Every structure is written in structure tokens, then in C-alpha cells.
Amino acid sequence: MxxxxxxxxxxxYSVIRHLKISVLLVLITVLQQFLIRPRGIIALIGSLGINALYVIVILSYYISVYGNFRYRLENxxxxxxxxxxxxxxxxxxxxRILTYVFYTNVLSVMFGAAKVSVDTPAGSGRSHDVSIYCSLRRAREVRERILGKEKRKPQYRARTLSILLMSAFWSNPVTxxxxxxxxxxxxxxxxxxEARNNIVLNSLNYxxxxxAEYVSPVAAFLASVIMMAWAVSMLLFFMRYANFCSYRVDQKLVVSRGLLSRCTTVLDMGAVSYVSIDKSxxxxxxxxxxxxxxVIGSGKMKGDIGMIVCPEEKKKAERNIRRLTGIVPRESNIVKPAKFSIYSYIYLPLYVLIGFIIxxxxxxxMPFLRETTVIFTQIFSAxxxxxxxxxxxxxRNARIGLCGRCITLCGFRRLTLKHYxxxxxxxxxxxxxxxxFQIKKGTCNFRVHLYSEKNxxxxxxxxxxxxxxxxLxxxxxRTAYPAVHDLPIDPSTY
Amino acid sequence: MKKDRIKKNIVSPYYLIVRRIVLSLIMVGAIVIVAMMLADTIVPLILTYVVLIGAYFAGIFYYLPVCYNNCKYYLFEDHIVIRKGFFIVKESRVDYSKVHYSVISQGIVQRRFGVCTVALMMAGSKQMVSNIAVKDARLLKHLEERSKKDG
Incomplete structure (x- = not known):
């Protein structure tokens, strides 16, 4: 029992965290009044009105959510x-819980709180099944229930340089x-x-x-905005993945990351749908x-989903993959794409390239925008x-094969080569x-559907x-189950 | 099969009344919104009201009774059979062992009549067992938890 x-x-803290937005809303209005367009106190109260009403409605909603939320950790x-x-x-x-995620940040630690989210295969795939804001002590209690009381040292710790490279280039969406x-x-x-030349040559044109006056500064401004967005994205990504470490505790895989806000994910190794080695x-x-x-549930995390080893040299990466997942990336029974089929891999970029060359x-x-088009085509041809x-x-790397009790597939997804x-x-x-056409040529497309909430x-x-x-x-x-057509026809004899 | 059946049909007798009240509340909301939107135009307002009221009575006296007659939840030791629908009646069997977790929810109207809705969450889908008595929901939850313990 x-x-x-x-x-x-x-x-x-589940209510306090919403105060951040509310304080900002009120502060912005007050600062606007005092710094940009100072007015009397009545005007200030008037302009604060809508923001204050919004803050009151939002806060009273979250207070009632907090008041009606109760949880119990049963056996x-x-x-x-x-x-x-x-x-x-x-x-x-x-x-039934496959993934636990523990979130803490500077503010929540100050208040002694942590967010614990859990995921099961029945989840929606868009958000966590259930999230609880609890005290740090209780979060530790949950963690000890899963991983035991013994403190473990990380088996793998990522280099700062590789995280910097990752956040600057291949994982940065603004790159x-x-x-x-x-x-x-x-x-x-x-x-x-061109516009300035026109003004000189012809009469003054509005x-x-x-x-002549605005396009050049606007373009420069746009370029600086993009570069700023890239830098901000890089910084955010770096903050998210800094101090990345992972280790294995029996059947659980623990991945911990983050600088100011720390996220610790506990995955069930028995529920891993695939392990993938990625290369751009x-x-x-x-x-x-x-x-x-x-793992089902890990898909809710943005960015590099379920990363357990950051970009490392081949030997080091393979050693850590073996240590964390038990997989030795050695394959047998390899099947590669047919030799004449390179066209189906390259036709799209080839046609795009030909288009740019033309x-x-x-x-x-071209009568106008000649130089602009030249630069545009040169960059996009590259x-x-x-x-x-x-x-x-x-x-050249696409193949399927066998590795122990795993099927291996090496193929591309967007601009990354993934070895599943x-x-x-x-x-x-x-x-x-x-x-x-494939029937005529004796080829086929091979697709493996996995156990996942995202198909x-x-x-x-x-x-x-x-x-x-x-x-096949x-x-x-190699599997424990016979194929359907290998079964005897009469079920009573089986 | 009949031996392990626990209860024949657990749909609450309050099913109809709860859904009629909910539909009436939606209707009141719709009337208010339409009145606000079409306050200046009499003919479209009257036409919209006629359509709305017609739909409301069709819902109350035809759609909901048919749904109620088609709605059956047969409770077994290891599974539940859910039968519901209006034009197309669907019958689905849910094994408790396939249910990852369940959510019991109770709205304001449901609380007044002592009924609730149980969502059986499975991998990739969920099945709603709506408007059953609270004691039947507890029995369903107990059976589901017992199957997890046995499994």
C-alpha cells in the first residue's frame, strides 16, 4: 500500500516568476514619463492604468492557479x-515516466525553488506533460529517488571551445x-x-x-541588426550549453547544462529510440x-535535441559515446546506394547553382541593379x-548496416550528416x-519509423x-521475433 | 468475455442534463456576442437568432439524445470498451496496460451533478470517458492502477 x-x-516562486514581466511593464511606463516626456502625476496614473490593469489581471490569474495547485509524491x-x-x-x-527535467536559475535558487518537469509517451510533444514548482529540497528528493543518494562525477565534460564553435556556427539559427x-x-x-550619379547627370529627382540619402544607411542598419542578432543568438546558445556534462547512472543518462539557468535532464536508456552521431x-x-x-519527451527541449556529447574529435567522441550509451560504432553487412544514383542526391543544389550561374x-x-545582382549571385553560388x-x-557516406542489436543508417537531414x-x-x-523509375533501375528508398511522439x-x-x-x-x-511469413499458418501448431 | 465484465454501462443518467446545461450556456454567450456585433442591423440580427435558436433546439431535442443513446462505456477487468458517436458510431477498446496515466477533470456544472470526465492518456492518442459518476471514475482509476501493479 x-x-x-x-x-x-x-x-x-511559480507566482513570483511572473512578477518579472509585471515589474517591467510598470517600470517602462514610469521611465517613459520621467525621462522622455515628463508630465504631471495624474497623467502618469492615467498612462499606468492599462498596464496596471493588465498586471492585476495576470497576477490574480497566476495567484489563483497557485492557490488551486496541490501535488503529492506517492510511492x-x-x-x-x-x-x-x-x-x-x-x-x-x-x-511510465521516461524523462525528468530539473530547471533552476539564479532567481529561483535565491528563492529556494526548482521546476521539475516530467514526460511520458502519452505527451503531446509540444510541452511537458506536467511541471511542478517545488522547493530545492523536494527536487533533490525526486532526484535521489531516480538516481540514488550517491554523488557521481561527470563522465564527460565538454570543452568551452567546442561549445563556442557550436554556438557560433552550426547550431546558431541566425548563421x-x-x-x-x-x-x-x-x-x-x-x-x-547610382542614385547620386543620376542626380548629377540629370535634373534633381525626388x-x-x-x-541617395536613405538606402545606404538603411542597408547598413539592417546588416548591423543581423550581425547583432547573430551575436545575441550565439551568446544565448553559449549560456544554454555552457558547463555541459553528462554521465550514466545504471539505466539512466544524466545531461546537465547551462550557465545562469541550469537544466538537468534524466533520460531512461531503455527508452532511447536512437543514438545519432552528427557531422556537418x-x-x-x-x-x-x-x-x-x-527519447520520448526530450523533443520538447529546443536547440540540439538530446545532445549527450558536444562536438569533439573522432576518437574522444567515440570513447564518450561508448561510455555513455554502450555503442561501439563498428558496422557490418553494409548496404550503400547504387553507383549511378548520385544524381538523386545532388540534383537540387546542382540546379540551384546552375540557376545562379545563368x-x-x-x-x-541587365539595364539596372547590375552590380548588386553580380554580388548576390556570387555569394549565393558559393x-x-x-x-x-x-x-x-x-x-559518399550514405549506408545502412548492422551494429550488434542495432540497425545503423547514415543519411542527411538538412545540412547535417546523421549516423543513426x-x-x-x-x-x-x-x-x-x-x-x-526505381522499379526499372532496381533501387528503393528505405525509411525506418520510430517509437516517438513526433513520428x-x-x-x-x-x-x-x-x-x-x-x-532485412x-x-x-538477429531479432527475437520471427517475421510474420515465417510463422506457421495454423496458430494451434505454434 | 461476459465473466470479466464488471459493470454494464457506466454513463451517468445526468449525461443529458449536464450537456444540455453546457449547450444552453454556450447559447447564452452566442446570443450576447451576436447582439453586440449586429446591434445596428435588425434583419441580419433576427436571421442569425433564428438560425441559432433552431440549432439550439435541434441540439437539445435531437443531437444530444442520440449521442446519449449511442454513448456506452463497458467496464471490464483489464480493458474498457468506449462506444460513442452521432452519424458514425465508433467503438474502441482500451487496454488499461496501454494507458500511461489518467486525468480526472470536473467542470462547474459537472461538480453540481457529481459527474466527471476521465482522460485516458496513451502513446499517440487519448480517449475521453466523459460524464460518468465520480465513484465509477474511481473504480476505473483503481482498475487501471491495479493493471499497472500486475504488469
């Missing part, structure tokens, strides 16, 4: 009562926009110069004078590779060449699709069908 405990209220399950008008009663057994910056600046300058073309040039795992030569015949090289690299290691019991089904699939193009069939029969020998 469960030891009955009292229901406890959430930590008051077998987490029990939660919540809801203002519609009362909800959650019972989540510990046996792509940086390529546009030279185009914007030069286009602005060229347009400005449109040209505006262009830049990482390949720097001889680096990183490792991520996918545009570059046509720009000589990007297309990079894309093309990546696709050639991914074609998928445990056979986590495969939901394998899809082999063939277009009429994750791993995909390889243009594999030879005969070799894939032979590969070898896979079947």
Missing part, C-alpha cells in the same frame, strides 16, 4: 490536483542570415551611388534623392562530431557550392518505397532493392 502523504502546495506515482474552474486530477506512475549581410551592404552602397560539412573539415539521443551571366545584359559539396559528401544507431526493438516499422523517421535514398532484402533477412535473424 502507498504511504499516504499530505498534498503540498507548489512553491510561491508509486505523482498525484496532482489543479484547475481554477475545471478541476483536474493527474496520477502519473513513476514506471544562415549572415551570408546575406555583404549582399545587403553592397546593394545599399551601389544603389546609393525619388533618386531619397534613395564544417564539422567534417574541423574533424569533429557530436552525439544526440532521442543569372550571373545574364546580369551583364552557398550552393557548399550545399552541393555537402550532398556529395552525404552520398537504432535498437531493433524500437523500430515500429520499415517502409520500402519504389517509384516506377520520427530515418531515411536513405536509392539503395539496391536486392541487397536491402538480403539485409539478416536483421530478422
Amino acid at each position: 502507498d504511504k499516504k502523504r499530505k498534498f503540498i502546495k507548489a512553491h510561491p 508509486r506515482a505523482i498525484h496532482i490536483h489543479s484547475g481554477i474552474f475545471r478541476k483536474k486530477d493527474y496520477v502519473i506512475p513513476y514506471s 544562415g542570415f549572415v551570408f546575406i549581410v555583404p549582399t545587403i551592404v553592397s546593394a545599399g552602397n551601389i544603389l546609393g551611388t 525619388r533618386d534623392s531619397i534613395i 560539412l564544417l564539422m567534417r573539415l574541423l574533424k569533429l562530431q557530436s552525439c544526440t539521443v532521442s 543569372l550571373y551571366y545574364l546580369s551583364g545584359y 552557398v550552393s557550392v557548399w550545399w552541393l559539396l555537402f550532398r556529395i559528401y552525404s552520398y 544507431f537504432i535498437p531493433m526493438d524500437k523500430i515500429q516499422w520499415i517502409e520500402i518505397s519504389r517509384t516506377p 520520427v523517421t530515418c531515411y536513405i535514398k536509392q539503395l539496391p532493392i536486392a541487397e536491402v532484402r538480403a539485409f 533477412s539478416k536483421c530478422r535473424l
Whole structure:
């Protein structure tokens, strides 16, 4: 029988954290009044009115949410009562929880609070199933219940340099926009110069004078905004991944990261859908590779989902992957794409590149914006060449194979080469699709559907069908379950 | 199959009245919003009211009784059979062992009549067992927890 405990209220920090926005709202209005346009006290109260009303409504909502929230950590399950008008009663057994995430930041630690979020396979995939604001002591209690009381040293600790590189280039979502910056600046300058020349040569034109005066500074401003966004994004990413460390405790994998706000994720290794070794073309040039795992629930975290090893040199990365997941990346029974199928890997970047080259030569015949087009096509041709090289690299590395009780797939997703290691019991089904052209050529597309809330699939193009069939029969020998057509027809004889 | 059936049908007799009250409250809200939006135009206002009131009576006297007649929740030792629908009646069987966790929720109207809704959360989907008595919800939760302990 469960030891009955009292229901406890959430930590008051769940309300306090909303004060940040409210204080900002009130402060902005007050500062506006005193610094920019000073007015009398009545005008100040008047302009504060809407913000104050908003703050009162928001805060009273969160106070009533806090007042109606109760939780109890039972021996077998987490029990939660919540809801203002519609009362909800959650019972989540510990046996069904696959991911625990513990969040703390400077402010929450000052108030002695932590946020504990849990995820089960029944979650929506967009947010955590349940989040509780509790005291640090209780968060520690939950953590000890999962990981035991013994303190462990991290088995892997990421280098600051690799996190800096990661946040500056391949993991930074604004990196792509940086390529546009030279185009914007030069286009602005060229347009400005052309307009000024027009003013000198012809009579004074209102449109040209505006262009001459404003386009160049606006372009420079836009470029600086993009560079600022890139720098801010890099800083945020660095803060999120600084002090990255991971370690294994029996069947649990613990990943901890963050500078000012710390996030500790506890994943169940038994529920890992796949382990993936990731390489972008830049990482390949720097001889680096990183490792991520996918567990249901870990998909709610933004950025590099479920990263367990940051970009490291091959040997170091492989050693840490072996230590954390038990996977030795050695494959057998490898099936590679057919030799003539490189076209299906490179056709898209190739056509884009050809398009830019044609545009570059046509720009000589353009009556206006000639120089802008030249710069634009030169930069984007370089990007297309990079894309093309990546696709050639991914074609050369694309393969499926076997590694112990895992199927391995090496294919590309966007601009990253991903080498998946998928445990056979986590495969939901394998899809082999063939277009009429592929039927003629004897090739197929190979897709593995995984156990996940986001319908994750791993995909390889243009594999030879005969070799894939032979590969699948070898896979079947390694699994505990016979294939459907291998079963006897009469179930009573089985 | 009949041996392990625990209860025949656990839909509360208050099912109809609860849903009628909820529909009436929605109707009141709709009337207020329409009155605010079309206050200056008499003909569209009257036409909208006619359509709304027609839909309301069709809902109260036809849609909800048919839904009530089609709605059946058969409780078994290891699974529940949920049968519901209006045009297309769907019957689904949910094994308790496949349920990851359950959520019992009670709105204001439901609290007045002692009924509640149980959401059975499974991987990839959820099944709602709505408007059943609180004691039946507890029984359902007990069966689900017992199957987890046995499993």
C-alpha cells in the first residue's frame, strides 16, 4: 500500500516568476514619463492604468492557479490536483515516466525553488506533460529517488571551445542570415551611388534623392541588426550549453547544462529510440562530431535535441559515446546506394547553382541593379557550392548496416550528416518505397519509423532493392521475433 | 468475455442534463456576442437568432439524445470498451496496460451533478470517458492502477 502523504502546495516562486514581466511593464511606463516626456502625476496614473490593469489581471490569474495547485509524491506515482474552474486530477506512475527535467536559475535558487518537469509517451510533444514548482529540497528528493543518494562525477565534460564553435556556427539559427549581410551592404552602397550619379547627370529627382540619402544607411542598419542578432543568438546558445556534462547512472543518462539557468535532464536508456552521431560539412573539415539521443519527451527541449556529447574529435567522441550509451560504432553487412544514383542526391543544389550561374551571366545584359545582382549571385553560388559539396559528401557516406542489436543508417537531414544507431526493438516499422523509375533501375528508398511522439523517421535514398532484402533477412535473424511469413499458418501448431 | 465484465454501462443518467446545461450556456454567450456585433442591423440580427435558436433546439431535442443513446462505456477487468458517436458510431477498446496515466477533470456544472470526465492518456492518442459518476471514475482509476501493479 502507498504511504499516504499530505498534498503540498507548489512553491510561491511559480507566482513570483511572473512578477518579472509585471515589474517591467510598470517600470517602462514610469521611465517613459520621467525621462522622455515628463508630465504631471495624474497623467502618469492615467498612462499606468492599462498596464496596471493588465498586471492585476495576470497576477490574480497566476495567484489563483497557485492557490488551486496541490501535488503529492506517492510511492508509486505523482498525484496532482489543479484547475481554477475545471478541476483536474493527474496520477502519473513513476514506471511510465521516461524523462525528468530539473530547471533552476539564479532567481529561483535565491528563492529556494526548482521546476521539475516530467514526460511520458502519452505527451503531446509540444510541452511537458506536467511541471511542478517545488522547493530545492523536494527536487533533490525526486532526484535521489531516480538516481540514488550517491554523488557521481561527470563522465564527460565538454570543452568551452567546442561549445563556442557550436554556438557560433552550426547550431546558431541566425548563421544562415549572415551570408546575406555583404549582399545587403553592397546593394545599399551601389544603389546609393547610382542614385547620386543620376542626380548629377540629370535634373534633381525626388525619388533618386531619397534613395541617395536613405538606402545606404538603411542597408547598413539592417546588416548591423543581423550581425547583432547573430551575436545575441550565439551568446544565448553559449549560456544554454555552457558547463555541459553528462554521465550514466545504471539505466539512466544524466545531461546537465547551462550557465545562469541550469537544466538537468534524466533520460531512461531503455527508452532511447536512437543514438545519432552528427557531422556537418564544417564539422567534417574541423574533424569533429557530436552525439544526440532521442527519447520520448526530450523533443520538447529546443536547440540540439538530446545532445549527450558536444562536438569533439573522432576518437574522444567515440570513447564518450561508448561510455555513455554502450555503442561501439563498428558496422557490418553494409548496404550503400547504387553507383549511378548520385544524381538523386545532388540534383537540387546542382540546379540551384546552375540557376545562379545563368543569372550571373545574364546580369551583364541587365539595364539596372547590375552590380548588386553580380554580388548576390556570387555569394549565393558559393552557398550552393557548399550545399552541393555537402550532398556529395552525404552520398559518399550514405549506408545502412548492422551494429550488434542495432540497425545503423547514415543519411542527411538538412545540412547535417546523421549516423543513426537504432535498437531493433524500437523500430515500429520499415517502409520500402519504389517509384516506377526505381522499379526499372532496381533501387528503393528505405525509411525506418520510430517509437516517438513526433513520428520520427530515418531515411536513405536509392539503395539496391536486392541487397536491402538480403539485409532485412539478416536483421530478422538477429531479432527475437520471427517475421510474420515465417510463422506457421495454423496458430494451434505454434 | 461476459465473466470479466464488471459493470454494464457506466454513463451517468445526468449525461443529458449536464450537456444540455453546457449547450444552453454556450447559447447564452452566442446570443450576447451576436447582439453586440449586429446591434445596428435588425434583419441580419433576427436571421442569425433564428438560425441559432433552431440549432439550439435541434441540439437539445435531437443531437444530444442520440449521442446519449449511442454513448456506452463497458467496464471490464483489464480493458474498457468506449462506444460513442452521432452519424458514425465508433467503438474502441482500451487496454488499461496501454494507458500511461489518467486525468480526472470536473467542470462547474459537472461538480453540481457529481459527474466527471476521465482522460485516458496513451502513446499517440487519448480517449475521453466523459460524464460518468465520480465513484465509477474511481473504480476505473483503481482498475487501471491495479493493471499497472500486475504488469
